[in-house]
Amino acid sequence: MAVETQAIKRPINFAAPTVGGFGAFFGTFVGASNGSSILGILAGFVIMAAIAYVLLEVLDTGMEKSARWGLVALMVVAGFLLGGIPGAVVGGLLGWFFGWLIYWVGMGRYRVPLPPYLTGGQVLWHYTFRVMCGAIFFFLVSPLVPVIWLSFNAQDFFTITPEMLRFDPEGYSFKHYRDFFTSSEWQQALRNSLIIAPLATFLSVSFGTLAAIGLSSEHVPFRRAIMAILISPMIVPLIISAAGMYFFYSRMGLQGTLFGVVLAHAALGIPFVIITVTATLVSFDRSLTRAAANMGADPVTTFFRVQMPLILPGVISGGLFAFITSFDEVVVVIFVGSAKQQTLPWQMFTGLREQISPTILAVATILVCISIALLTTLELLRRRSERLRGMSPG
Amino acid sequence: MSDATNSGPVLSADGTPLKRSLARALRRQKMRALMLIAPLLIFVLVTFILPIADMLWRSVENQIVTNTMPRTVVALADYDGASGELPGEATFEAAYYDLYIAAERKLHTRLGSRLNYEQTGASSLFRKSGRGLDDIGEVYMDQFEDLDKNWDEAEPWAELMGDPAWLEAQGKWQKGQTQPTFKASGAIKELLPRTAEQYALFAEFQQVDKDKSPLREEPWSAVHTALYQDLAEADVSGYTGPQADLLKAADALVASPDFETVTFKAGFEEIDEDWMDPEIWVTIQTYSPELTNGYFLNAVDMQKSPDGAEFRDERERIYGLLFKRTIFMSMVITISCILLAYPVSYLLSNLPARSANLLMILVLLPFWTSLLVRTSAWKVMLQQQGVINDILVWIGMVADDSRLTMINNQFGTIVAMTHILLPFMILPMYSVMSTIPPSYTRAAKSLGATNWTTFWRVYFPQSVPGIGAGSILVFILSIGYYITPEIVGGTTGTFISNRIAYHISSSLNWGLAAALGTILLAVVLLLYWAYDRIVGIDNVKLGG
Numbered sequence: 001m002a003v004e005t006q007a008i009k010r011p012i013n014f015a016a017p018t019v020g021g022f023g024a025f026f027g028t029f030v031g032a033s034n035g036s037s038i039l040g041i042l043a044g045f046v047i048m049a050a051i052a053y054v055l056l057e058v059l060d061t062g063m064e065k066s067a068r069w070g071l072v073a074l075m076v077v078a079g080f081l082l083g084g085i086p087g088a089v090v091g092g093l094l095g096w097f098f099g100w101l102i103y104w105v106g107m108g109r110y111r112v113p114l115p116p117y118l119t120g121g122q123v124l125w126h127y128t129f130r131v132m133c134g135a136i137f138f139f140l141v142s143p144l145v146p147v148i149w150l151s152f153n154a155q156d157f158f159t160i161t162p163e164m165l166r167f168d169p170e171g172y173s174f175k176h177y178r179d180f181f182t183s184s185e186w187q188q189a190l191r192n193s194l195i196i197a198p199l200a201t202f203l204s205v206s207f208g209t210l211a212a213i214g215l216s217s218e219h220v221p222f223r224r225a226i227m228a229i230l231i232s233p234m235i236v237p238l239i240i241s242a243a244g245m246y247f248f249y250s251r252m253g254l255q256g257t258l259f260g261v262v263l264a265h266a267a268l269g270i271p272f273v274i275i276t277v278t279a280t281l282v283s284f285d286r287s288l289t290r291a292a293a294n295m296g297a298d299p300v301t302t303f304f305r306v307q308m309p310l311i312l313p314g315v316i317s318g319g320l321f322a323f324i325t326s327f328d329e330v331v332v333v334i335f336v337g338s339a340k341q342q343t344l345p346w347q348m349f350t351g352l353r354e355q356i357s358p359t360i361l362a363v364a365t366i367l368v369c370i371s372i373a374l375l376t377t378l379e380l381l382r383r384r385s386e387r388l389r390g391m392s393p394g
Numbered sequence: 395m396s397d398a399t400n401s402g403p404v405l406s407a408d409g410t411p412l413k414r415s416l417a418r419a420l421r422r423q424k425m426r427a428l429m430l431i432a433p434l435l436i437f438v439l440v441t442f443i444l445p446i447a448d449m450l451w452r453s454v455e456n457q458i459v460t461n462t463m464p465r466t467v468v469a470l471a472d473y474d475g476a477s478g479e480l481p482g483e484a485t486f487e488a489a490y491y492d493l494y495i496a497a498e499r500k501l502h503t504r505l506g507s508r509l510n511y512e513q514t515g516a517s518s519l520f521r522k523s524g525r526g527l528d529d530i531g532e533v534y535m536d537q538f539e540d541l542d543k544n545w546d547e548a549e550p551w552a553e554l555m556g557d558p559a560w561l562e563a564q565g566k567w568q569k570g571q572t573q574p575t576f577k578a579s580g581a582i583k584e585l586l587p588r589t590a591e592q593y594a595l596f597a598e599f600q601q602v603d604k605d606k607s608p609l610r611e612e613p614w615s616a617v618h619t620a621l622y623q624d625l626a627e628a629d630v631s632g633y634t635g636p637q638a639d640l641l642k643a644a645d646a647l648v649a650s651p652d653f654e655t656v657t658f659k660a661g662f663e664e665i666d667e668d669w670m671d672p673e674i675w676v677t678i679q680t681y682s683p684e685l686t687n688g689y690f691l692n693a694v695d696m697q698k699s700p701d702g703a704e705f706r707d708e709r710e711r712i713y714g715l716l717f718k719r720t721i722f723m724s725m726v727i728t729i730s731c732i733l734l735a736y737p738v739s740y741l742l743s744n745l746p747a748r749s750a751n752l753l754m755i756l757v758l759l760p761f762w763t764s765l766l767v768r769t770s771a772w773k774v775m776l777q778q779q780g781v782i783n784d785i786l787v788w789i790g791m792v793a794d795d796s797r798l799t800m801i802n803n804q805f806g807t808i809v810a811m812t813h814i815l816l817p818f819m820i821l822p823m824y825s826v827m828s829t830i831p832p833s834y835t836r837a838a839k840s841l842g843a844t845n846w847t848t849f850w851r852v853y854f855p856q857s858v859p860g861i862g863a864g865s866i867l868v869f870i871l872s873i874g875y876y877i878t879p880e881i882v883g884g885t886t887g888t889f890i891s892n893r894i895a896y897h898i899s900s901s902l903n904w905g906l907a908a909a910l911g912t913i914l915l916a917v918v919l920l921l922y923w924a925y926d927r928i929v930g931i932d933n934v935k936l937g938g
Binding site (some may be wrong): 029030031032033034035037086102125129130132133136137139140141143144146147150157158159160203207208210211213214215217218219220221226229230232233235236237238239240241242243244245246247248249251260264266269270324327328330331335345348349352353359361364368369371372374375377 | 420423424426427428429431433434435437438439441442443444445446447448449452689707734737738741753755756757758759760762763764766767768769770771772773774775777779780781784788789790791811816817845870871873874875876877880881891894895898899904907908911914915918919922
């Protein structure tokens with residue numbers, strides 16, 4: 001099947017202008033920050049084409065490693081002269097990139113992963129498409145980076161200070177993390193979140209799992225209607241749920257109580273539990289429960305000893321969804337809760353609206369770490385569940 | 395079972411017909427399933443469906459006018475507001491007694507703010523009237539008092555008005571016990587009906603709201619006004635009950651030509667000129683039914699008028715604009731999500747599983763990150779001193795003094811929400827695209843189709859369900875978004891949901907908030923129904 005495409009050295013009158021084009025692109029910005037972008041384009045093109053020529057034609061191709069390191073060093077120095085320490089960092093990155101690019105283009109390595117019969121246009125499109133996708137992934141992930149970086153800011157600003165750009169240790173500190181761990185307000189908010197979310201998760205998981213088992217049996221009257229009602233908290237926009245709960249819970253005297261917030265969050269988490277657990281139950285082999293019953297186990301034992309261990313991954317991931325829904329929820333808690341039930345997201349919301357202090361960014365960084373941990377857990381669970389499904393018949 | 399000689403119905407092991415036995419088993423199975431579902435169903439009904447129903451109810455409910463001004467509503471029943479004339483003295487009388495008790499219970503300001511949604515100025519008018527109504531009654535109160543100090547005492551009044559049995563029971567009452575309900579004496583009820591009614595209201599207020607004995611509290615001036623009205627009509631000469639002398643003396647005073655009176659109309663005019671404008675009476679009449687479509691009309695920039703519903707002034711229309719903006723921005727967000735998600739989903743579904751899973755983490759990471767973290771990230775990125783502006787200035791694309799305004803406007807909301815909702819587009823698209831067999835495109839190419847034709851005529855039509863699913867999901871989510879527009883939207887980038895929140899927490903116009911919410915809910919349910927038809931609700935998948 002796999003067709004080997006050989007890396008063939010490309011002619012220099014293809015490689016040098018290509019590399020020069022990239023040089024012109026980056027030269028635009030370097031030029032613009034130093035006065036003239038036209039000059040930057042020209043200089044970028046000429047310099048990079050020349051370097052490509054030197055590396056590919058003058059130097060021996062066997063010297064690739066040292067040539068690339070040399071280029072990095074050269075660009076670091078040039079960057080430092082033009083833009084100080086940040087310039088040096090950018091220069092280093094550019095040097096590494098061009099070193100790689102020159103050999104990748106010049107030695108024809110870009111052809112290797114592709115079938116040999118593709119035309120030049122197709123190859124170009126292939127890589128353009130990859131770059132486009134890369135840019136979209138960059139858009140998805142990059143906004144989180146400045147948050148993490150700024151959370152170590154020594155100043156009380158939401159902006160990058162000159163000290164931070166110079167990588168001056170003076171510009172960095174853990175003070176916002178200290179703030180978070182010592183401020184009674186944030187700690188109270190954290191405590192509230194850690195009380196409300198597990199309680200709400202417990203409610204929605206216990207009710208939800210039972211109902212999902214009921215729903216997945218073969219003869220359930222009004223299945224669609226019931227499903228629609230149970231899923232509705234996920235469909236109805238949060239602001240409407242919040243408004244309705246605010247009106248109704250104040251009639252019941254639940255508004256502004258911890259109990260009210262827990263109930264509201266449990267209701268919001270239920271659809272996630274229902275969806276994940278019913279999805280797991282689809283592949284659950286019913287003959288196992290029949291076999292258990294046949295061997296004399298009562299329904300409760302069957303449930304806990306046979307069914308539960310098998311659907312546990314689904315239950316846990318449903319619970320995780322419910323937990324994160326409650327832990328991350330702002331709108332409903334603002335309306336249903338009172339100042340006493342202020343949760344972490346609520347505190348962040350007020351902080352963001354009033355722009356009080358970058359402590360929010362420290363909290364945000366911690367939350368990013370937590371979500372990475374959760375993501376890993378979910379992925380592991382998914383793999384385990386797939387393994388188990390592979391083992392069970394049918 | 396095997397002996398076929400038995401031609402009767404097939405029997406199960408215990409001898410009952412198999413059919414019935416199976417039906418019973420099926421019924422039991424159904425019951426068991428329902429029993430398992432029931433707790434959750436009840437839970438969701440109570441914690442979620444009832445609140446939504448409450449909101450729907452509030453959007454049409456309008457009992458406050460009839461509850462606070464019952465007599466006035468009756469008196470206004472035949473009033474023709476279009477004539478431009480004021481209602482008659484009877485209406486002013488009814489309004490006097492209604493507002494008097496409402497002011498004592500401090501309900502008149504609430505009614506005032508309710509009517510203020512329909513007619514500006516009503517709130518201050520009612521507040522002012524609550525203070526001024528005493529002036530009318532005091533005319534009579536002062537004259538009765540000058541005649542006899544007993545008219546300003548609690549006990550003589552109670553003896554005059556009360557049934558002897560009630561008087562005795564009330565006399566024994568001590569704080570902490572339940573009070574005996576006031577009962578007027580039969581003779582007084584017949585002779586002085588208005589006074590009896592007003593005194594009963596007074597007694598109930600003292601007993602229920604204040605937990606005080608009517609025997610120790612002197613009646614308020616509305617009772618004196620009622621007394622004057624009754625005495626002017628009634629003949630008390632035959633009355634022989636308690637405090638007969640007191641009453642007869644008062645009757646003589648009222649009959650004398652020196653007795654000063656004031657019409658209710660004049661009294662209201664004294665309080666505020668606005669009462670002489672038919673508009674306020676028309677408003678009260680228009681909003682007197684217990685159900686109203688007024689909030690809904692308000693929510694679509696209309697108002698009630700004598701000639702039916704009409705649009706508000708061009709300048710006062712805001713909700714139409716907000717709804718349009720919400721829909722427009724949700725559409726822009728949906729379209730940008732499609733444009734960004736399509737290539738990524740295509741790439742993910744065509745890469746080998748290992749690298750696809752790795753790249754999937756890049757999609758799932760923002761999906762799992764707290765919404766507020768992502769919103770604050772965009773605040774950091776987009777603000778005037780933010781990362782993007784810093785970079786643009788540093789590479790010389792933008793001058794330092796003309797940094798771009800990218801936040802607190804529509805642009806900020808669209809960018810941030812596109813980023814936040816992008817995973818919701820990628821995941822359904824990816825799940826659809828990974829089911830498209832690659833052999834189809836290969837077949838098309840081997841039949842001589844160009845790359846573009848292959849994509850457009852073979853691949854794209856198969857990926858449309860994914861686009862549809864993702865679009866509806868993203869559209870539903872974005873149309874009801876609150877947090878992100880609130881933080882990065884400024885004034886021009888806010889959604890209808892921000893207005894709903896404003897009406898709940900700041901302007902306290904809950905009815906209008908409920909009406910706006912109901913409209914939004916209707917839109918979402920319609921879309922959801924479409925989603926169910928196109929994709930099927932059972933196919934909702936969650937990341938991973």
